[in-house]
Amino acid sequence: MSEMTSRERVLTALEHKEPDRVPSSIWCTLDGYKVIRENLGLDVKDEYPVGSTTWTQDVSVEEDVVEKLGADLIRICVSTPGGKGFVEREDGLLGDEWGVGRKRIEFKGGSYLEIIDYPLENATAKDIEDYPWPDPNDPAVTAGLRERAKWLRENTPYAILLQGGRGGIFEQAKYMRGYAKIFEDFIMEPEFVHALFKKLLEIEKEFNRVALEAAGEYADIVRLSPEDLASEKQTFCSPSMFREMILPYYRECIDYVGKLFREKNPRGKVEFHSCGAVSYPFMEDLLDAGMQVYDALEVKVKDECKPVRYKERYGDRLAFLGGIDVQWTLPLGTPDDVKNEVKERIREMAPGGGYIVASAHRIQPDIPFENTVAMYEATKEFGRYPLQT
Numbered sequence: 001m002s003e004m005t006s007r008e009r010v011l012t013a014l015e016h017k018e019p020d021r022v023p024s025s026i027w028c029t030l031d032g033y034k035v036i037r038e039n040l041g042l043d044v045k046d047e048y049p050v051g052s053t054t055w056t057q058d059v060s061v062e063e064d065v066v067e068k069l070g071a072d073l074i075r076i077c078v079s080t081p082g083g084k085g086f087v088e089r090e091d092g093l094l095g096d097e098w099g100v101g102r103k104r105i106e107f108k109g110g111s112y113l114e115i116i117d118y119p120l121e122n123a124t125a126k127d128i129e130d131y132p133w134p135d136p137n138d139p140a141v142t143a144g145l146r147e148r149a150k151w152l153r154e155n156t157p158y159a160i161l162l163q164g165g166r167g168g169i170f171e172q173a174k175y176m177r178g179y180a181k182i183f184e185d186f187i188m189e190p191e192f193v194h195a196l197f198k199k200l201l202e203i204e205k206e207f208n209r210v211a212l213e214a215a216g217e218y219a220d221i222v223r224l225s226p227e228d229l230a231s232e233k234q235t236f237c238s239p240s241m242f243r244e245m246i247l248p249y250y251r252e253c254i255d256y257v258g259k260l261f262r263e264k265n266p267r268g269k270v271e272f273h274s275c276g277a278v279s280y281p282f283m284e285d286l287l288d289a290g291m292q293v294y295d296a297l298e299v300k301v302k303d304e305c306k307p308v309r310y311k312e313r314y315g316d317r318l319a320f321l322g323g324i325d326v327q328w329t330l331p332l333g334t335p336d337d338v339k340n341e342v343k344e345r346i347r348e349m350a351p352g353g354g355y356i357v358a359s360a361h362r363i364q365p366d367i368p369f370e371n372t373v374a375m376y377e378a379t380k381e382f383g384r385y386p387l388q389t
Contacts (some may be wrong), residue, residue, distance in 0.1 A: 001385065006072035010159035011220060013353045014269050014293065014319045022350045022383030024376055025073035025161070025321060025358040026066065027296075029057045031110030031365040033065075039369040040068050056226075057113070058163075058362065063156050069376045073356060074156070076148055076219075077163035078211045083140035093117055097134040098167060100175050109365035118178040125195040133199070134166070136206035141166075142214040149215035161271070162215055164208035164257065165225030169200045169249050172225070186237065186245055193245060201249045208257045216264030221293060222257060223271040230276030232301045239281035247285050254290040269293050269319065275361070277305035280313070287317055296322030296360045297349075299329075299341075308348040311355075320349055321356040324375055330359060330367045335374035342378035350387060357383065 001020045004012065012019035028036065037044045042064055058077070066074050086094035086102075093101035093116055101117030120127070135141075152160055167175075173182050173196050185193045204225055212222065227250070229235055235242070254270055261268040271293035272286060286294075297307045297320055307323045323345045324330060329337050342357060349355040357379045363372060382388070 005157040007157060007159040007220065010072050010356065011267060013356060014221070015267075015353070016316065016319065017353045018351075018385045019353065021385060022346055022379055023072040023159070023356050024070070024379045024383075025075075025356050026061050026069060026071045026363070027075070027358055027361070028059055028061055028363045029110065029365070030059045031057070032363040032367065033059045033061060035109070035365045035367075035369060036065060036069075036363070036372060040065060042068075056362075057111075063152065063158065066158060069373070070380060071376060072159060073161055073221075074152060074158040075161045075163060075223075076145065076152070076215065078141050078145065078166060078207060079143060080166075081134045081136070081138035081141055083138075083143065091117075098172065098176060099132065107366075115175055118176055118181070120176040120196070121178050121181060123177075123192075125192050128192075128195050128199050133203060136166075136203060136210050141207070142210050145211065146214040146218075149218035153218040159220045160215075160218055161221040161223055162211055162219035164211035164222050165204045166207050167200065167204065168225030168227050169197055169204055169253065170229070170246050171227045172200050173197065183237070186241060190245070197246070197249045201253055204253055205256050208253075209260060212257070212260050212264055216261055216268070219261075219265065219268060221269050221271050222261050223273065223293075223295075224253065224257065226273040226275075228276060229274040229282060230278050230305075232276055232298065234277060234302075235279055235282060239279075239285075242282060243285060247289065250286065251289040254286075258290050258292075271295060271321070277301040279305060283310070283314060283318075287314065291318065293319045293321060295320070296358070298360050299323065299325040300327055307345060311349050315349075315352065315354055319354040319356070322358045322360045323349060323355075324357065324359050326359050326361045326363070326367070330363070330371050330375070333371065335370050338371045338374040339378035339381070342375055343382045346379070346382050346387065350383065 004020045009019040009023045013023050034044050060075050081097050089095045099119040102113040103116050104111050105114050258270045269292040272291040273295050329341045
């Protein structure tokens with residue numbers, strides 16, 4: 001097979017066909033990204049504001065890094081309303097656009113942001129309407145986004161993933177109400193939960209709408225806000241509770257975003273993220289709701305939710321991104337360990353297309369640069385079709 005462009009490679013895989021080789025993507029925190037840029041001999045800046053998110057400390061990886069690593073997919077994102085990241089509050093916490101208060105926790109080589117203050121912890125349903133919600137229609141949200149997407153489409157060979165949302169529904173509810181409190185509300189205050197989810201759905205849809213209006217015609221994948229549904233061992237709620245309390249909002253969101261996206265790009269795919277062991281009933285429900293791409297394929301989960309099981313059950317209907325372990329193999333293994341895992345994941349996930357190699361979560365600064373390079377080298381070494389199984 002002749003050499004494909006990165007975009008052709010990604011699109012072919014997403015349509016469940018075998019391209020020339022397995023495509024790859026990259027997902028980093030800002031601290032992890034700085035490590036990569038420094039080791040590649042590229043300039044390192046203190047901030048990368050265009051299209052970077054806030055509390056997650058994601059960064060939109062630039063095309064010079066994608067080129068040097070040999071990846072195929074480049075991510076662009078909507079920005080913060082008001083054009084600001086965190087605001088330092090009087091209590092010393094960092095406040096985001098949702099009013100959630102976080103404390104920066106330093107670790108070797110980087111930091112993470114731990115939630116300390118849940119702004120809706122003691123709220124009532126009435127308080128939801130009076131709350132100062134972020135405005136998706138603030139001009140700063142899409143400032144420069146269309147120009148960036150258009151430039152990438154016209155001047156690079158890469159496929160484009162557009163991060164449309166900035167918070168999510170169930171996920172954002174956990175941050176604003178509290179992890180324990182929101183589950184208590186499922187039983188004790190279901191009316192509050194529905195009122196909160198309805199508001200968060202409205203905001204998630206609008207963030208995605210403005211993102212797609214700005215850049216949808218140039219994007220190949222639109223990724224909804226992350227919605228973690230499980231730990232490594234089990235889902236956070238029962239299938240019946242999921243279908244009653246959460247799924248209707250996902251269904252409406254995926255349907256709305258998918259229709260808007262296909263008006264801009266008929267080949268466009270909707271991507272959904274969840275960490276953990278998202279078990280069989282949830283996956284079937286999400287597929288039925290319109291999910292087309294799933295990330296990030298954690299490895300250290302119970303057997304029925306390991307990447308290969310997903311491929312066996314859903315591989316003819318669902319494409320996958322991720323799957324390379326960020327808990328042991330990438331941060332603590334050797335380059336050979338990384339290459340062996342990439343080889344195994346390609347063997348499991350890539351037959352028939354439908355798989356994009358990437359880390360199972362963000363690349364952080366504790367991952368040795370040599371291991372990051374090994375992941376992309378191994379993808380090219382073992383990912384050539386026809387696969388050598």
